[in-house]
Amino acid sequence: MTKLRNKQWLFSTAVILSLASCKVPAIQEHKADIPLPKAYEGAAADSTSWANIPWRTFFEDPNLRVLIDSALQNNKELKITLQEIEIAKNDVAYRKSFLSPKVGLKVGSGVEKVGRYTSQGAGDASTEIEPGRKMPDPLGDFGVSAVSNWEVDIWRKLHNAQDAAVSRYLSSVEGKNFVFSNLIAEIASSYYELVCVDNQLDIVRTNIALQEQALEVVKAQREVGRVNELAVKKFTAELYKTQGIEYKLQQQVTEAENRINFLLGRYPQKIVRTHTALAAAVPTSVQVGLPAQLLHNRPDIKQAELDLQAASLDVKVARAEFYPSLDISASIGLQAFKPSYLIKAPESMLYSLAGDLFAPLINKGAIQAEFKTANAHQLQALYNYEQTVLNAYLEVTNQLSNMSNLDKETHKQNSQVEVLNSSIDISKELFANNKAEYLEVLTTQRDVLEAKLDLLDMKKEQFETMIKIYKALGGGWK
Known part of the structure; x- marks a missing residue:
C-alpha cells in the first residue's frame, strides 16, 4: 500500500512538472x-x-x-x-x-471556545486528561517554537x-x-x-x-x-x-x-x-x-x-x-493549553517538516x-x-x-x-x-x-x- 502511494505521488509530481514546464519561452540572447x-x-x-x-x-x-x-x-x-x-x-x-533558510522564534498564546454541537466540541467534551478531570473549556493555547522556511533554488x-x-x-x-x-x-x-x-x-x-x-x-x-x-x-x-x-x-x-x-x-x-x-x-x-x-x-x-x-x-x-518552486518548512518547539504543561516533555513537544511544490498553471499571463x-x-x-x-x-x-x-x-x-x-x-x-x-x-x-x-x-x-x-x-x- 505504501509503494502504491509513493508511485501516485511521483506520478502527480511528474504531471505538475510537465504541465509547468510546457510552453516556457526561450531566452533571446542580445549582444x-x-x-x-x-x-x-x-x-x-x-x-x-x-x-x-x-x-x-x-x-x-x-x-x-x-x-x-x-x-x-x-x-x-x-x-x-x-x-x-x-x-x-x-x-x-x-x-x-x-x-539561506529563514529561521525565527515564534511565541504565542490564545484561547478558544468551540461550539458544543460541533465535531470538535462533541469530541472534546468527554476527553479526560487526568483521572476525574475533563479538558478545560474554553481551551487555552500556549506555545514557543523555532520555525524555518527555505525555498530551494x-x-x-x-x-x-x-x-x-x-x-x-x-x-x-x-x-x-x-x-x-x-x-x-x-x-x-x-x-x-x-x-x-x-x-x-x-x-x-x-x-x-x-x-x-x-x-x-x-x-x-x-x-x-x-x-x-x-x-x-x-x-x-x-x-x-x-x-x-x-x-x-x-x-x-x-x-x-x-x-x-x-x-x-x-x-x-x-x-x-x-x-x-x-x-x-x-x-x-x-x-x-x-x-x-x-x-x-x-x-x-x-x-x-x-x-x-x-x-x-x-x-x-x-x-x-x-517553473515549479520547492519550499521546505520545518518547526520544533513546545505547545500546551496551560503554561505549566509546557515543560512536560515529551508530551508538550511538537515538530513538523513539510515540502511544498508549487507550479503555476492558471496565472501564467x-x-x-x-x-x-x-x-x-x-x-x-x-x-x-x-x-x-x-x-x-x-x-x-x-x-x-x-x-x-x-x-x-x-x-x-x-x-x-x-x-x-x-x-x-x-x-x-x-x-x-x-x-x-x-x-x-x-x-x-x-x-x-x-x-x-x-x-x-x-x-x-x-x-x-x-x-x-x-x-x-x-x-x-x-
Whole structure:
C-alpha cells in the first residue's frame, strides 16, 4: 500500500512538472554589436592615453587642485551618488539572504471556545486528561517554537537575482566614478572661465582709462575748434558703452564664482585663482590612445555594460517563474493549553517538516507579462550601451577636431590683435594731424577691444577643449 502511494505521488509530481514546464519561452540572447574603429581619424594608432594620467598630474595649477580636492569631499551630488552605492550594496545583502533558510522564534498564546454541537466540541467534551478531570473549556493555547522556511533554488532564480543585484552595485560604483570625472571637468572649466573673465575685465578697465583720456583730448580740441560737439558726444557714448561692458563682466565673475562654490557645496565666497592661468601653453599634441580603450576607461560605458548584465540576469529570473518552486518548512518547539504543561516533555513537544511544490498553471499571463517586461528592459539596456559607446567615440573625435581648428583660429586672432594694436597709434597720430576722422579712431578702439576679448575667449575654449578631451577619454576618476 505504501509503494502504491509513493508511485501516485511521483506520478502527480511528474504531471505538475510537465504541465509547468510546457510552453516556457526561450531566452533571446542580445549582444552589443557596435565595432569601434581601430584608430581615431587624424590620430596615430598609439595606446598612450591621457585617460591614465591622474588629475593631480594633469592639472598643474595649485589653486585649481585645491578646489577639486574640496569638491570631491563636499559636493552634494557626489554625496547623493555615494548613498546610491550604499543602497545597491544593501540590496545585494538582501538578495543574498534568500539563499539561506529563514529561521525565527515564534511565541504565542490564545484561547478558544468551540461550539458544543460541533465535531470538535462533541469530541472534546468527554476527553479526560487526568483521572476525574475533563479538558478545560474554553481551551487555552500556549506555545514557543523555532520555525524555518527555505525555498530551494532549483532553477538558480535566487542566485541570478543576487548576481543582478551585484551587477547593479558595481554599476553604481561606476556611476560614482562618472560623477567624479564630470565634477572634475566642470570645476576645471568653470575655473578657466573665471580666469578668462578676470582678464577680460582687466582689458576693459584699461580701455576705459584710455577712452577717458581720449575724451579729454577731444574736449580740448573742441575748445580750439578742431572738432565739433558731435565728436565729444560720440566719444562719451563709446565710454559709456565700455563701462556697461565692465558691469556685465563683473556679474559674470559673481556667477562663475558662485557656480564653483555650488560645486564645492558651500555658500558664496571669494575663489582664489591664478590670474595668469590662461598664459600657460596648451598642449599641441593630444594622446588619445585607441578607441577600444574607451570600453575600459569610460565609467559611463562600464556602467551601461553592467546594467546590461543585470538586465540579462533579470530575464533569467523572470523565466524561472514559469517553473515549479520547492519550499521546505520545518518547526520544533513546545505547545500546551496551560503554561505549566509546557515543560512536560515529551508530551508538550511538537515538530513538523513539510515540502511544498508549487507550479503555476492558471496565472501564467502575469508571469508572461513579467517575462516580456524583463526582455524589454534588456533591449533598453542594450541600446543604451550601444548609444553610450557611440557617443563616447564621437565626443573624442569632435573635440580632437575642435582642438585643431581652435589652434588655427587662435593663431589668426593673435595676428589680428597685433595689427589692430598698431592701428591704434596710427589712428591717433592721423587724428592729431587732422588726417583722420574721429569716427575712425572710435572704430579702431572698438575693434581692438572686441578682438582682445575674443582672443581671451578662444584661449579659454582651448583649455576647455583640453579638459573635454581628458574627460571624453575617461580621465579624472582614477
